[in-house]
Amino acid sequence: MKLVKSKSPEIEPEWDNFSIDSLDFRPHRDGNLVNIFSTIHPKENASETQNYAIECARKLAAWILEHRNAFGDGDGFQIIIGWSKEVRATGRQIVRTGGDFNDLQAIASGTKEIQMHGNWTANVF
Numbered sequence: 001m002k003l004v005k006s007k008s009p010e011i012e013p014e015w016d017n018f019s020i021d022s023l024d025f026r027p028h029r030d031g032n033l034v035n036i037f038s039t040i041h042p043k044e045n046a047s048e049t050q051n052y053a054i055e056c057a058r059k060l061a062a063w064i065l066e067h068r069n070a071f072g073d074g075d076g077f078q079i080i081i082g083w084s085k086e087v088r089a090t091g092r093q094i095v096r097t098g099g100d101f102n103d104l105q106a107i108a109s110g111t112k113e114i115q116m117h118g119n120w121t122a123n124v125f
Contacts, residue, residue: 001063014084015040015056018063022075030074036060037080040094041087046125053081053095054114061098061107068101076100079107087124094120 003020004013013019018038024031038056043049060079064071071077081095096117097107106112 001059012085013038015081018060029076031072032075033078034064034071034075035078035080036064037082039082039084039092041084042124046121049125050116053116056081057095057097057114058108058110061104064104065101065108073101077104083124091118091122093117 001016001018004017015038018036021035021037022032038060040049040053040056043052057079060081061077064077064079076099078096078098080093082092083094085092094117095114097112097114098104099107103112107114
């Protein structure tokens with residue numbers, strides 16, 4: 001996995017690249033809200049794609065935990081996996097999960113279920 005930094009909204013990371021965007025979320029949190037995101041293309045069918053998207057989210061959670069010293073103790077995390085713009089121009093989020101470091105541990109280990117977001121298969125399968 002490779003972290004891609006770009007301020008341009010035109011450039012989006014495609015898996016296995018990802019990007020991080022962070023903003024100070026005080027006083028609502030005791031730290032930053034950190035968005036970590038990547039895009040994917042569909043696999044052969046919805047089931048394979050769902051497994052792939054969830055695997056990507058789990059790997060991002062594990063990456064955050066491996067790099068925990070780069071983040072604050074009070075930071076919260078949002079992991080987003082979405083369709084590439086080539087797949088769908090709007091309604092692109094297909095996985096959105098996250099939380100604090102304890103939640104990320106559960107995500108990375110597979111003990112926390114990851115739900116698919118909204119009508120993620122519409123106009124794709």
